[in-house]
Amino acid sequence: MHESVLLEETIKSLNLKDDSIVVDMTLGFAGHSSQILKRIKNGYLFAFDQDEEALSYSKEKLLSIAPNFQIIDSNFIFAKEKLEKLNVRKVDAILYDLGVSSPQLDEDYRGFSYRFDAPLDMRMDKDNPLTAKIIVNTYSFKDLKKIFKDYGESKFSTSIANAIIKYRSKKEISTTLELVDIIKSAVPYKEKIKKHPAKQIFQALRIEVNNELFVLKKSLNDALELLDINGRLAVITFHSLEDKIVKHKFIEVTEIDNISKGLPNIPLDKQPNYRLITKKGIKASSEELSRNNRAHSATLRVIERIK
Numbered sequence: 001m002h003e004s005v006l007l008e009e010t011i012k013s014l015n016l017k018d019d020s021i022v023v024d025m026t027l028g029f030a031g032h033s034s035q036i037l038k039r040i041k042n043g044y045l046f047a048f049d050q051d052e053e054a055l056s057y058s059k060e061k062l063l064s065i066a067p068n069f070q071i072i073d074s075n076f077i078f079a080k081e082k083l084e085k086l087n088v089r090k091v092d093a094i095l096y097d098l099g100v101s102s103p104q105l106d107e108d109y110r111g112f113s114y115r116f117d118a119p120l121d122m123r124m125d126k127d128n129p130l131t132a133k134i135i136v137n138t139y140s141f142k143d144l145k146k147i148f149k150d151y152g153e154s155k156f157s158t159s160i161a162n163a164i165i166k167y168r169s170k171k172e173i174s175t176t177l178e179l180v181d182i183i184k185s186a187v188p189y190k191e192k193i194k195k196h197p198a199k200q201i202f203q204a205l206r207i208e209v210n211n212e213l214f215v216l217k218k219s220l221n222d223a224l225e226l227l228d229i230n231g232r233l234a235v236i237t238f239h240s241l242e243d244k245i246v247k248h249k250f251i252e253v254t255e256i257d258n259i260s261k262g263l264p265n266i267p268l269d270k271q272p273n274y275r276l277i278t279k280k281g282i283k284a285s286s287e288e289l290s291r292n293n294r295a296h297s298a299t300l301r302v303i304e305r306i307k
């Protein structure tokens with residue numbers, strides 16, 4: 001089962017009140033949402049996900065706690081529009097716990113994991129036309145290399161892209177373990193024993209299949225607008241590219257411009273609309289790290305709307 005990461009720290013940082021209106025952008029298996037619902041007896045929770053199994057499991061789980069929630073089966077990139085349709089224009093707290101859940105990773109048929117043999121799929125949303133199989137079999141050498149370098153931060157992007165092009169000229173690449181073998185063949189032995197060489201490449205493909213960085217950037221802008229005054233936005237990321245996006249966005253909206261900084265009194269219209277709650281990203285405690293391996297790469301950042 002999925003063990004929620006940074007659970008206590010996140011719930012505390014959202015500063016929930018009994019009547020808070022809350023949006024969980026990544027419901028998953030409702031670990032965070034359950035804790036939220038318990039704290040907002042006179043409030044309301046809207047929770048998004050696009051994973052069928054997560055949605056049906058979490059609906060039952062939340063119903064066993066309280067009825068004041070609505071689950072929305074959608075990519076969170078559409079959250080603002082979906083909420084507007086429900087006449088929700090301002091909310092008190094928003095949470096993102098990004099990436100995939102442990103059950104998604106462990107379901108061998110989804111193709112997220114390099115540990116099980118499965119069709120190369122990696123779609124979080126089954127209606128998405130793009131799969132990992134299409135990417136590895138049709139993208140150019142240049143595009144594959146770019147994805148592996150930018151999204152996987154792999155040192156071996158050139159040799160892995162080359163190995164893929166060579167292999168697919170003879171045979172279509174269909175399964176995860178077929179791809180793992182191709183990746184292994186393109187990475188020096190010394191590197192292979194340090195860490196699994198497919199980890200970064202699988203991460204890169206998942207990000208490309210689900211357009212994750214674009215979706216996050218667009219959605220963060222919407223979330224900042226959705227926040228009411230005194231509202232909090234908390235984001236848990238699992239790799240450096242996501243964290244950079246969140247960190248830079250949070251800095252951008254909390255900074256005072258250079259001219260105003262020098263003034264004895266900063267005019268109200270030059271004061272930022274948000275303030276950072278976490279100056280540095282929060283990492284999991286050693287106690288959490290000892291029981292949950294996923295927590296190692298997690299970073300929590302929180303921002304508050306002040307005007």
Ligand SMILES: C[S@@+](CC[C@H](N)C(=O)[O-])C[C@H]1O[C@@H](n2cnc3c(N)ncnc32)[C@H](O)[C@@H]1O
Binds near residue numbers: 002028050051076077
């Ligand atoms: C790490 S899990 C969340 C776990 C959850 N916080 C819990 O405690 O159980 C991330 C979830 O977000 C969902 N997800 C990721 N990207 C999404 C997107 N763009 N739109 C909607 N759901 C998304 C995944 O399907 C997955 O269920």
